[in-house]
Amino acid sequence: MQLILYGTMLFVLLIIPPVRNAMESVMVVHMLVQMPLLILSGWLMAGECQSRFERFLASWNANGTAGILLVILITIYWMIPRTLDEALVTWYIELFKFVSLPFLVGFPLRNSWKKLASLTKGFIVFNYISMFGLLAWIYIDAPVRVCNSYLEADQKILGWGFLMIMVSLILYMLQYVFMDHSEASS
Amino acid sequence: MESVKSRNNIVVSYLLIGGFTILVMIIFGILMLLSQGGVLDLSPSMFYQFLTIHGTGMVGAAAIASAGIMGYFLSKYVNLSKNVMTLNLILFLIGVVMVIIGVFSFEYAGSWTFLYPLPQLSANAWGIVGALLYLFGMLILGAGFLLFYLDAGRAIMKHYGSLAKGLGWDVISGKKTDDRAPSSTVVASTMVIIVNVTAITAGATVLIMNAIHVINPAFTVDPLLAKNLTYAFGHIFANSIIYMGVIAVYEILQEYTKRPWKINKVFLIAWTMSTVFTLLIYTHHLLMDSVMPAWMLIMGQALSYANGLPVLVVTAYGALMIVYKSGIRWDVGSGLIYVSMFGWVVGVVPAIVDATIVVNQVMHNTKWVPGHFHMYMALGACAMIFGFMYYIAKQDSDIKTTIMDRFAFAGYTLSILGLSGSLLVSGALGTPRRWASHLPEWMAPAVFGGIAGILGMLSVAVFIVHFVRFIRRRKKMVSGNAFDDQQLA
8 A cells, every 4th residue: 555655756856847847857867767656656555466467457458468468558659759758748648648657558568578478578678678769879879959849968867778678687697597486486 | 397208309399490590501602602712603792692691691590500509508407488489490490580581681791700890881782670580680680589598597507506617616615515516518508698698688679779879870889889788799699699508528438438527627717717708708809809908909809819718628628538548439420529629729719819909900801700700600510410410319219320420420521621721821811701703813712622522511411311310210209109108217
């Protein structure tokens, strides 16, 4: 119950206009802080709420595939540069962001991840590694401003941010595969 | 737990598709050589389409067949997913169809290395559709292999605890004794998983970069970054074929000689060194790029020298020792496996020569390099694959080899020596590689290579016929015995 409270508090905090405006005024904070925090708020809220939708989740997300596909589709959508612009200038896209990231990414992510086979998890992580590498290139190397609302310098910072995430994921995977899991599994 | 028959059915499919594709790709190789030699008159666009399909098809076919070898033997030690192996094969076929349509229907001819910005910069030789079909075909193909390696990694981690233990680091560090080391198959598979997952991830990134550039040329890529990513994929992926194939050497020679291939610290350290070196030495493809950081080029040269040694020496020495006074009964399968060690050892020498920066400046864009990789891949990796095909035929049926198979063995060995020799001579003469047209003084070795290729094609055709005979024979046998009930692992 405590986690739902934390999740709700985080979600409310992110909605407060001064916080929202401050976060959205800097590209890298918009993309790499606000959006992940929205996902985190949904993930926290999902903890206890899952039991209320037990039957629905059991029939629609039994093995986690449907949920994780939703997560992938929504996160890919929010990786497209123009969606950032649209969220700033179109109210219903902004609303969609605040609904989709917590409830269509954070929530299903928590419900799906533990249901997935380790192979699927690995495949998804390696896909995100190459996707983040690609985004790093797009934002660092783009010859034009890809978002009207942000400067070219902002998008370069964002690109380096994606590169950092990619490197972090690689390091995480390296430590994971080289750490001994035999005791944990036995 | 899968039954032997059920598992072997997939492996047999890998080998049949791989082997047959290699046969078809040899034909394209012969046509190119005869065209360069002035015997045939291929249009340049047709030549470059053949060049593209030949390179892509050979690497892809050898990779899928050697993945079959890895899957077959690794299944003895860990529990691989049959569904994933099947999915890999399906994605491979989808990718191949897309590549074939891209090359022959839409005339994509940017070579198997799809080096940026060539897929987009075709001077109207091909359009967007051809390039995208090729790039996305490769991406789908890569996704299948990624699944295969991730599943193999999962299985090794589940059984041994970690990839570090799969490489035998606990034995190297002294925590375990040599007799508790993982088998050579597990060690080699772990190495291949590490390098190929890295390679495919890099490849996926650069493939999408190329695709975006093809769709919108305003989005450019730093060409040096693209080339690094491309060769981090291409070199590692192609190189790993022999590391999967060598599993057959370890397993088959043990069985033929009835002696264990002993794993010790030297063996394990050699494989760990090769894991690291294989990831780093792709820079020897960029020795002519003067804008590369000097330390990377020096590393490319030094580690290329070093990478030639550990696994190769340990394996070649091991192969000599295990056979020495063993009373082995030679047949076509064991012969091919043994000759593959020769192909590997000899084939690596021109590569090490070319990895020397001062030599590379002169030789890298000549046919010297195809001379190296035809020896290395055809007499090394492919000989392992064909040797394994004979082995599995012998294991799973009562099929006997004929005089034709023995002639084919000799013919294949001679043809690859002739073909590689002609390419090396061409390189020494300064003949440029990847050129549709040749000056008259470059033509004779090309014609010789083409003729040697015809002998190779006939020999491989005999190998494939033997394998098809085995499949037909096996079907009849399986229907009448309890073969299905045997369990793996």
